[in-house]
Amino acid sequence: MLTTIIFKEIHDNILNLRFIVGFILCVLLTLSCVMILTHDYRQEVKDYGTRISQVDDFLGKYAHRNRLYPLILPQKPPDAFRPLMVGIPRDADLGSFDDNPLPAIFPPLDLMFIVTIIMSLLAILFSYDAVSGERESGTLKLISSNSVSRASILVGKWVGGTISLLIPFLFSVLAGGLYIAIQPDLPWDTSAWLSFVMLVLASVTFISVFYLLGLFVSAVTRSAAVSILSSIFLWVLLVLVLPNLSPFLAAQLKRIPSVNKVNREVFHLTQEERDEVGRKLSQQVRDKYQKQYGKPFEDYLALAENEIRARVSADPQLMAMHESFRKEVDQAWEEANRIQGEKARKIQEDLKLKAESQTRLARQLACLSPYADYAFTATDISGTGMRSLRYFEGITEEYSGVLWDYLQKKEVAAKARDPLFDENSFIDLGDRPRFEYREEPLRARLKGVLPYWGVLLVFNCIFFAGAFVAFIRYDVR
C-alpha cells in the first residue's frame, strides 16, 4: 500500500504545474549558472597565473629585503568548486581603496542560491497542500476510509513528494556535473567528485527539511491557503531573517573593543612608548659606562660615526669598549621591543579572543536556521567557505616560516659575500621555496561539517515527528 501511495504522490506531482515550473527553473538556472561560473573560473585561473608570473618577474628584478612583503606571500588559487559555488566572496571584503563594490551588491547566482532559495521554496510549494489540500478536496477522507494506516499515508506522501521534488534538482545538478566533467581544463580529481557527491547529499538533506516543514504545517492547518502562508512565514524567518540577524545580535551580546582603538594603542605601545622605554634603558647603559670609563667614554660619545670607525680600528681598548657598549645598547632596545611587544600582544590577543567568542556566538545563533547550517556545510565541503580561508591562513603561516628561514640564510650568505650588503640591496630569490596550495583533505572537511549536517538531520527529525503527531490527530473531515 505504501508503494501505491508513493507512486500516486509522484504521479500527482509530476502532472502538476509546480513540477513543470520547478523543473524548467531548476534546469535553466543550474546550467546557466554552471556555464557562467565556469567562464569566471577560467578567468580567475588566468588572472592567478598572470599574478604569479608578474610577481616572479618583479622579484627577479627588484627583490630587496626591505620591501619584499606582501609580494612574496602566497596567494590562494581559485577554488576547484568555483564553477558550482562562489562561496565567501573575497573581493567584497578586501577593504582597499580600489575594491570592486559590485560583488557585494549582487549576490552570486550559484548552487547555493539554487538550493537555498529556489529548491527550499519549491519544497514548500510541493508540500503545503499535501494534507490540508487533500482534506479540502475530500480525497483524504476517502483514502482514510480504506484499510491504510495514517503512518503509511504520511510516509508515502513524504517519500513520494521528496522523490518528485528531487527529480528536477538531481537532473539539473547531474547535468551541471556532466558539463564540468566534459571540460578539459577543469581538473576535478576523485576527491573533488566525492566532495560533489557529499554536496548533493547535503543539499538533499536541506531540501528535505523544507519539504517536511511544509508537510508539518499542512498537517496542523485546515486549509491550503493558511498552510501556504504559515509555511512561507516560517521560511522567511528561517532563511531570510534569522541567519542575517545572528552576527548583529552576537555583536550586541558579546561586544569586542574598537579595532581602531586597539590598533592605535598597539601603535602607541610599539612605537612612541617603545622609543621612550628604549631611550630610558639605553640611558641606563650610558650611565653605567659613564661610571665605569668616565672621561674617555664622554669623548667617545662626542665622536661622529666615521670618526669612531677610524679611532676604533687604531685603538684596541676603545674597540673593546665600543663593541661591548653597542652590544648592550642593542640589548636595551631589544628589551624595550620585548616589553612593549608583550604589552601589545596581550591587547591584540584579548581582541582576538573576544572576536572569536563573538564569531562563535554568531555561528551558534545562525545554526538555529537550516539555511546557515547548509551554508556552512556546503561551503566547507566544497572548500569555498570560511574553513577553507582559515586552512589557507594556516598553511600560509607555515610557508612564511619556511620562507623566513630561507631569507635569513640568504641574507647571511649575501653579507658574507658583500660587506656592504644591506636591506636595500638586491637578493636573488630564484631558488626560493615555492608555495604549492593543496586543499584540505576531504575527510577533515567532512569531520568539520558534521555538526552542521547533524543539525540539518535534527531539523528533519523534528519536522517529521511534528508532522507525524499532527497527522495522527488530524480531523480528515
Add this chain to the structure above:
Amino acid sequence: MLGVIIKKEIQENLYSYKYVVIMLLTVVLVFTSLFVMYHDYRQRVADYEALLPDKGKSSALLRPTSLAIFSKGMDEALCSQYRIAMNVGISAGQNQHAFNTMFRVFDTPDLFYVISVILSLCAVLFSFNLVTSEKEAGTLRQTLACSLERTRLVAGKWIGGFCCLALPFVLSFLLGLTLVSFAPEVQISREEYIKLALFLAGSLLYLAFFFSLGLAASSAYSRSSSALIVSLSLWVFFVFVLPGLGSIAAARIVNIPSVQKFTVLKHQVRMKKYMNFYDNVREKGSVENIDLRQLDPENEAVVADYRGKLGSQIALTRAFTRASPASAFNYLAADLANTGILERLNLKRAYLAYKDIYLSHPMDVTGEVKGDYPAFTYQRLSLMEVLRGGGLVNFTILILQNVALFAAVYVLFLRYDVR
C-alpha cells in the same frame, strides 16, 4: 461603486489570516531591523569618535550617517579610515566587522533588505489570489453579473488590497523613524527627512510593483495554486536572477582585472618607483634635490586605467540591472541614504583631490608633510545631487514599471474568464 469595492476589499483583508500574518511580519521585521541597525550605528559612531584625534593628520575619516540605520549600503567601507602617504598612496584601515567573519557570510538586515526581499514577497503573497480565490468561491461571477465594470472592480481590488499591505508598513516605518530620531546619537537634518520621505515613496512604488505582479498572475490563471507558483517564480526572477544576470552581462562587456591582480600591480608600481628613487638617492648622495612626490603611486597609468574601467563597469551594471525593480530600488534607497555607489564614487574623487592637496605641501626628507595643511572635509551628496545623479531616473523607472505592470493586470483581467 469604486468606494464600495475598496471598502469591501479592505474589510475582507482585515479579517483574513493572511493580513494578520503579513502585518505581524511587517511590524516585527521593521522594528527589529531598526533596533539592530540603530545599535550597529551607535557602535560605529563610538568608533568614529574614538578615532577623531587622528583626524586631519594625513588621514581622512567620515562620520557614519544616521540614514545608514535605514539602508546601510556601503557605509562601513565609506567610514573606514583612509590614510594618505607619499609612497603608499591611499590605504584603508580595518573595519570593526572584519574581525567577526560571520558578517561576511550573511546579508545586512537593514530596512532596505526587509523591504527589498521580505516585504516584496509579502506583497506577492497578498495579491496572488485576489482574483482566483473569488473565482474559486464563485463570488467573482456574481459580482460581475451586476452592472459593474471590470475596470472598477480591478481598480478597487488593487487600491483596497494595496492599502491593507501598505498601512502596517507605513505606520511601523513612521513610528520607527520617530523612535530612532529621539536617540541622542542620531542626527537627522531637514533634508535627510525629505530623503527618508522619498525612500518611503520609493519603497511603496517597489511594493506596488510586486503587488501588481501577484495580481497579474491571479488574473492570468484560474487556480490560486497556479497563480502562486507563477508569482513566486517571477518574484525570484525579479529580485535575485535579473539583477545577477545584469551584472554578469556588464562584467562580460567591460572586463576588469580582479582586485587581487590590481593590488599586485599597484604594489609593483610602488616598488619600482621606490627602487628608482633609491638608486637616484645613491647617485646624488642625498634626497635634498629630489622631488619626493614622484613616489606617489596613485597617478600611474595602470592605476588610472583600472579606475577608469571599474567606473565604466559600474556605470554599465547600473544601466543593465535597472531593468529589475529590485536593482532600481536598491540604487534609489542606497543613494538617498548616502550609502550607495554614487556616494562612494564621489567620496573617492574627494579623497584623490585631497591627496593632491596634501602632497602639494612642503615635506621633509622623509616624505612627511610639514606645517599647516587643511584637514579633510567632505559633505555627503545633497538631495538634488542624488536625484540628478540617477535618483530621478530610478524613480521614473519604478513608476514606469508599475504603470506597465498595472496595464498588464488590466488587460489580463479584461480577458479573464470568470466562469
